[in-house]
Amino acid sequence: EVQLVESGGGLVQPGGSLRLSCAASGFTFSSYAMQWVRQAPGKGLEYVSAISSNGDTTFYGNSVKGRFTISRDNSKNTLYLQMGSLRAEDTAVYHCARGATVTKSWGQGTLVTVSS
Amino acid sequence: DIVMTQSPDSLAVSLGERATINCKSSQSVLYSSNNKNYLAWYQQKPGQPPKLLIYWASTRESGVPDRFSGSGSGTDFTLTISSLQAEDVAVYYCQQYYSTLPFTFGPGTKVDIK
Numbered sequence: 001e002v003q004l005v006e007s008g009g010g011l012v013q014p015g016g017s018l019r020l021s022c023a024a025s026g027f028t029f030s031s032y033a034m035q036w037v038r039q040a041p042g043k044g045l046e047y048v049s050a051i052s053s054n055g056d057t058t059f060y061g062n063s064v065k066g067r068f069t070i071s072r073d074n075s076k077n078t079l080y081l082q083m084g085s086l087r088a089e090d091t092a093v094y095h096c097a098r099g100a101t102v103t104k105s106w107g108q109g110t111l112v113t114v115s116s
Numbered sequence: 117d118i119v120m121t122q123s124p125d126s127l128a129v130s131l132g133e134r135a136t137i138n139c140k141s142s143q144s145v146l147y148s149s150n151n152k153n154y155l156a157w158y159q160q161k162p163g164q165p166p167k168l169l170i171y172w173a174s175t176r177e178s179g180v181p182d183r184f185s186g187s188g189s190g191t192d193f194t195l196t197i198s199s200l201q202a203e204d205v206a207v208y209y210c211q212q213y214y215s216t217l218p219f220t221f222g223p224g225t226k227v228d229i230k
Contacts, residue, residue, distance in 0.1 A: 045158075045166065045209055047218040059217040062117075095165050101213040102156045104177065106165035 002026040002105040004096050009110030016086050016114070022079040022096030022107055030054070030074040033100035036081050038092035039109070046092075049081060050100045059100075063089075086114045118142050118212050120222035128230040135197040137225045139210035144190045147214065154214035157186055157195045160224075161206045169208075170195065197227070205229060 008020040022034070035050040049070040050059040058070050069082040079096050093109035119142040129135045145154045153173035158166035168177045170186040173193055183198045197204055210222040 044224045045160075045211075045221040047220060050217060061218050097165075100217070101154075101219060102168060102171045102211075103166075104168045106167075108165055 002098065004098065004105060004107035006094060006096055006107045006110035009094065009112045011113045011115065012086055013116050014087060014114055017082070017084045018086065018112060020081040020083065020094055020096075020110060020112070022081075024077045024079065024096075024098070027098070027105075029072075029077040032098050034072060034079045035097050035100050035103070036070065036079075036094055037097055037103075037106075038090075038094045040089070040092040043092075048094070051079070052100075083112070086112075088114050090114050117218055118145070118214065118220055120210055120212060120220050122208075122210060122222040122225050124225060125223070126226040126228065128228045129197075129200045130230045131202065132199050133230075135200050135204070135227055137195040137208050137210075137227070139188075139193040139195070139222050141191045141193075141212050141214075145212045145214035146190050153189050153193070154212055155186075155188070155193050156211045156213060157184075158209045158211065158221075159204075159206045160209065166209065200227070200229070202229060 003025045005023045036048040038048050051070045067085045071080045091114050095109040096107045097103040098105040121140045123138045155173040157170040160166045174186045185196050187194050207224045207226050209224050213219040
């Protein structure tokens, strides 16, 4: 069974940093591209970032470009999202998901709250 | 980026009745070389991650009840729930995965029971 478990969320002040992790199991992690999708409270889904299976290729949405960095450790079956220069509008539940296109497997998400 | 719009924003349907949700893309998501529409539908219930219902615009994901169907091509698509059940109360999103990233989502349509 595919499992994706996010961690690392919490309350952070504007301008601060946070690193999210996504532990994957139940599939060959190194064979799949991965993505992060976020959802602000009461809002819709926003495609944040994606990374190829070997980590060579990355994508960032315009709203996070230059502030967030996606990475992965295939030896640890873990996906990361390093978030910096955080803003109030980054407050959201961050989901990791398997694949970069149609997404059949999602994690439950981790809540990031940016507030003073 | 391709912009996705959905209509209506919300709808309330009686149990057993049909629910229809529309999705429109700002440019065609039909890939002519394989004649496939790069369009998916997701269902999201409160406190849960999205669940894939349909991909290639009309292919039901394994385990999805056949009361859910997708149709359309090019820029205009429809998700139909043929006979609404109580467990179908959710927000429904369309997503295009055509060409380059980002694979944008529509704003969502909330479905409730009348």
